[in-house]
Amino acid sequence: MNLWTAIVVIVALLCLTELFKAKHRARHGIVTDMMGNEKPVIQENGELKREVEDLRERIKVLERIATDERGTRHLADQIESLRDK
Structure with a gap:
C-alpha cells in the first residue's frame, strides 16, 4: 500500500466514524451546541x-x-x- 492509498483509507475511516456518531446522536435526540456540549x-x-x-x-x-x-x-x-x- 502506498502513501496516498493509506491517506485515502484513513480519511474514509474518519468520515465514516463521524457519520456513525452523527447518526447515533440524531437517533437518540442529542444535540451539540457551538461549545461542543451535548444535551x-x-x-x-x-x-x-x-x-x-x-x-x-x-x-x-x-x-x-x-x-x-x-x-x-x-x-x-x-x-x-x-x-x-
Missing part, C-alpha cells in the same frame, strides 16, 4: 412546554385583569400575586 432535546422540550403553559396562564390572568370591571384594590392584589410567582 438531550427531549428534556429541553419538556422545560419549554412548562414555561409556555406558565406564560399562557399569566396571559389569561392579565386579560381578565384588563377586562374586569372590579375595584382597584382587587386589581392591585392580583398584580401582587403575579409578582410573587
